[in-house]
Amino acid sequence: MKTRTDWLPALAAFESAARHQNFAHAAEELHLTASAVSHHVRKLEARLGIALFQRHARGVSLTTEGRQLADAAGSALTDIDSVVHDLHSRRDDRRLVRLTTLHSFTNSWLTPRxxxxxxxxxDIRLHIDTEIALTRFDDGGPDLGIRHGPGHWQGLVALRLMGETMFPVAAAGLPGIDRIGSAADIATLPLIADNTRQGWHDWFRHAGFHGVQVDPRYVFSDSTAVLEAAAQGLGIGLARQRIVAPWLASGRLLQLPGPELAGRFAYYVVHPAHRRLRPAAQAFVDWLLSQPPG
Structure with a gap:
């Protein structure tokens, strides 16, 4: 006897009833009535010529044959559900863009936009990873990255997004801020730095002060932590123009006197050179490159 496709509703009703050992609970799960579930089960029993459930006053219980069919039906329906979910996920993944970038850049520049x-x-979904370590662009990895650097990375296409400038900032209430009239005065107050390769030494040299002893009181690994520490009145931070914008706009930080230092590095959109971008990822790249930097 071949199992026809018109058996599937009856098998689905039976499998749910067998799992719950209750027709009413199966009906609730399948959005049917209890009598409809009972009808499907009796139809299946009639076709097979065997009893699948023992009916009694307290409810129903599976017969030996019913248990055998319930195990097979449960396994088969689970396999079908798994395949359907996988196919649906693959379809959705066509509209998913996975991005790896910097925490500071994400919070200050990307998220507001x-x-x-x-x-x-x-219709496009974004998964954004802000781990510090550079992510590998292998199969199953991110589609795109936004990196801060020189603009050339082996195996990656790099599209320049924007440059930056650096300048000193502090909270309006920082003790001694009212005495700052030039770059030289900044060296007299506590300095806050991060671990980037361009920092206070470069800024003071650009300002014309070559003998300044730079010994930051606080050093953080993340640029946004520098800005938050400065906003709390711990000292003067050397801010990146693109990252500090929300702090300046809110008034939590003020730009101090002194020159702006052109950043040695810029922000780049990168992606693997060996594979073509999917349409959703290309749409995100095009949107990024169309955004005004400020």
Missing amino acids: LPAFAAAHP
């Missing part, structure tokens, strides 16, 4: 992207591309 994402509502505009969502409005323009409501």
Whole structure:
């Protein structure tokens, strides 16, 4: 006897009833009535010529044959569900863009602009990774990255997104801030730094002060931590123009007197050179490159 496709509703009802050992609970799960579930089960029993359930006053229980069919039906329906879910996920992945970038860049520049992207591309989903370590662009890895650096990385296409400048900032309430009139005065107050390769030494040299002893009181691994420490009044931070914008706009930080230092590095959108970008990732790249830097 071959199992026909018109058996599937009856098998689904039976499998649910067998799992719950209760027709009413199966009906609730399948959005049917209990009588409809009972009808499907009796139809299946009639076709097979065997009893699948023992009916008694307290409810139902599986017969030996019913248990055998329940195990097979449960396994088969689980396999079908798994395949359907996998196929659905693959379809959804065509509209998924996986991005790896910097925590500071994400919070200060990218996230405030994402509502505009969502409005323009409501069908594209973003997964954003802000781990410090550089992510490998292998199979199953991210589609894109936004990196801060010289603009050339082996095996990656690098598209320049924007440059930056660096300048000193502090909270309006920092003790001694009212005495700052030039770059030389900044060296007299506590300095806050991060671990980047361009910092206070470069800024003081650019300002024309070559003999300044730079000994930051606080050093952080993340640029946003520098800005938050400065906003708390711990000292003067050397800010990156793109990252500090929200702090300046809110008034939590002020730009101090002194020159702006052109950043040695810039921000780049990168992706593997060996594979073509999917349409969703290309749409995100095009949107990024169309954004004004400020």
